[in-house]
Amino acid sequence: MILDLTDEQRAFAAAVDDFCRREAGTRAQRDALTDHGRHAHHQDTYQKLADLGYLGVAIPEQFGGAGGGMVDTCLFLERIGYGLLPVGGFATSAIVASAVQRSGSEAQKKTVLGGLTSGRTFSIAMSEPEAGSDVAALACRAAPGPDGGYVINGQKTWCSNAHFADAILLVARTGGAAGDHDGLTMFLVPADTPGLRVSGIQTMGGKEVNDLYFTECALPADSVVGTVGGGWWQLMAGLNVERLILAGLMLGTAQRAFDDTLDYIKQRKQFGRPIGSFQVLRHRIADLATEIECCKLLVHRTAQLVDRDPAKVLPRESSMVKLKTTEVARETALAGMQMMGGYGYASEYDMERHVRATLVSTIYGGTSEIQRDIIGKTYGL
Template sequence: MDFNLSEEQKLIRNAVDKFIRNDYSFDARKKVLAEENGFSRAHWQQFADMGWLGIPFAEEQGGLGGGIVDIVQVMEAFGTGMVLEPYLSAIVLAGGLIARNGSDAQKESLIPALIGGEKLLAVAYTEQESRFNTADVQTRAEKNGAGYVLNGEKAVVLGAASADVLIVSARTSGERLDTNGISLFLVDTKAAGVEIKGFRTMDGSHAGNVRLNNVQVNADALVGSEGAGFDALDEAVDHATVAACADALGAMHAAMRKTVDYLKTRKQFGVPIGSFQALQHRAVDLFTAVEACRSMVLMASLKVTDSDPVARRMAVSAAKQFVGEKARLIAQQAVQMHGGIGMTEELDIGHYFRRLTMFCSQFGTTDFHLKRYADLMAAAA
């Protein structure tokens, strides 16, 4: 198996790395944090102009025809700069869901606008009591004439406050935890009955809680088949989880590198603290953790497109559990080895800590994915 990147993938990675170095310094990121929606529209348009928003979409739709490996390269580079723009929620999660499951009309309506940076999408599937289970859906969709009426609430929807369109999971039949009976609907965020309360998350990104009160949608708002939305949603979340792992990998590598640099320059007792063997051992532990995570992300990126959903879910959960565990280790060790300065707003290492801590709960905690993996293994035995 060839693990080498293609020339096109190398060009994409080099371009994103250059953007982070030149346009997304820590000071520049602070200015982005102050933006109304928590990200820069100018940067988003730059992503569109560079073709990055079109990477996962087919060439006939105006995209670059890339795959998850291309996305992983972009996300890892974004992680090094703690990029705040909603690439994960709008392009990987929502865009990927439409590209794989939308009707021709939906693709023609949404994907070119996504690629051009003119429209933002978000997926509203988590609920207050769902605990990362995509099948735990209490939001209801009742047939009403030629369409549906949606009622319910969604919690911590990434990118909701800035989205133009939501992809909402709602139950058209079945009981609360049934995998059957879940449908996906396109909902305009400006439609009557849609209420979004945005807020800033731990790492500075934006999310929102969504309330749907008798929201009327047409029949053509249905994504895929009625009652068959679980598999599509579960696959989309798995793809997004791998991308999030790549983002965390980039953040871990940056935090490790900055910590090693600090050990080389910070002096105590007249010598760099990096000369102390105990700290050298801890730094080596960080390096080996980063490289082990790199292997897990690579494995998951190869398996997430597997036609067997069980193999896909097991690979994704294995990666998320492992990377989440190491992310917490690296974040905490990086702050500890910096000492008190590591907790200040003025130093970037504390922001990497927040980014990685946020990741640990994104798309499922380590405990959730460990149990998911164990349950899948037991069922396959």
Template structure:
């Protein structure tokens, strides 16, 4: 496997790092979070001008034809600066679904709007009681002439309150846990019967619980083939997990940097605590965990675009397991090396710890994905 970035990807990485450092500082991030808007128009426009919002879309739809490795480069910098913009929700998840499952008319209508920053979308899939089971969907879409009536409830919709439109999964046939019988629909957030409860998560991002009561959508709003949306949903989530692994690596690198800076300046008995050998060993362990996680994030990104379901799922679950374990270790060590200051809102480390904790939980924690890998190995030996 080639671990080296191309010249173009390295230029993208350098440009994004400068942007996050110079234009998206800790104080600005705090102001965006306090506003409760969930996104900063100036920042989102800047990302659009840099071409990042359409990076992985086809060139025919104002994109740049990039892949999951390009997304990895972007998300590492998102993690490094703890950027709270809805890049994962709009570009990776929703945009990826339209790109991979939408028809030509939907792509032409939606993808350029995402690329230029005018349209925000969110994937409304998770439901209460589903845990991490992607096929668990109780929301229904009932055929009514040339329309569908959608009813049900979605939970933890990433940036659902900021989206102009929602991609909603609904059961059009089959049982509640069946992979078959799922369909995807494009729904306006302000449509009659849609109720959005937007709130902040503990890491400063925004999420929403959304209910649907006989929401009428045209058959033209069906994304992909009726009853056959599960593979597209699964692949979109895999792309999201790969992106999260990269974001975690960026956040871990930032945690290492800020922790090292702290122990170099924090003194006890007139000596910088970074001089103590035991703390040097702990910093070395944090670095090793981060480098291992980076290797797994590269593995996830290299497989995320694959249509080989078994190979992709194995790589994604393996990466999420080890990245989740590393995120937990680096986050906890970073806080401990800061001492009591490590859990205060004034310290960057506290916010990194919160984000790393939530990344571990999103789309399945380390224990869940470890079980997925284990079950796969047992199935092969049975």
């Protein structure tokens, strides 16, 4: 692929590829690490990445990181996605780290940014039973508590990785009523805080997401991330990073689904020849390859724009990259399953996992419908 990468970045990508092959290169290894696909995160593997310095690829050097940017992050995500490495906690941890880096106190930066580089994981609690795409409808409330702190009451849902996270970035209402953008505040909540209960939600993807219940959960004043009531604007400032992180991961997954499909149709024979030699499959492969190449360019170009001006919000570009890459990943996995026939549906092969992973990617982090709406609005519609 022709991208504007440095020699160091290419060497980094090759090193991550080598790690993935060594740690999770076979189906037997992946089954052992994930309990046959039921868990998306293996902490020992994650810790090995931390020890090698890979988790801190975009963390400033003063917090133990390598000081890289979004191009480096996307490159790392693409390679672990391709390598099927079970470190699902990285994406949410990187999103939390980015939010804390922009808005957090020095103590919070040491906890989260330094924590990520050393192998800690973090989660985000934003969605609620009655507030998903409509973030302004959040009702989980943080009321004034003793000693200038806050008391949290309410429920959060679909919180990825909260069941093993060290701390959770909570978005709660400190003022206004449901429907107001103003009055939202971010808090950093240690996972062992009394009054917080985590309850897993069973999904077709295994154990990934959770309900969070806050009951008289007391937090100190210094748990506020950024400014009280400024959570909405802090969320908006993080859209570039969140959507690029999801796109980078799905770019790697799409390429892996494509390569797995290509290997299969080159070997599988029907009617006396490889099924890939039939025009209908040959053309389908051509279309998918072209779409994935477009996604590569879009992901890395958008990442370069963010690195050029990290403070600039790119609503159009970040929505485009999330929309396009997740939908191409989904279509690639579904097409792969179709071309592999019954073998694509069988749990013996990785394709059914690719399908499960990519189906949900068009939902989390803002649905495809929301991304299209945002893109349309940037054109004055």
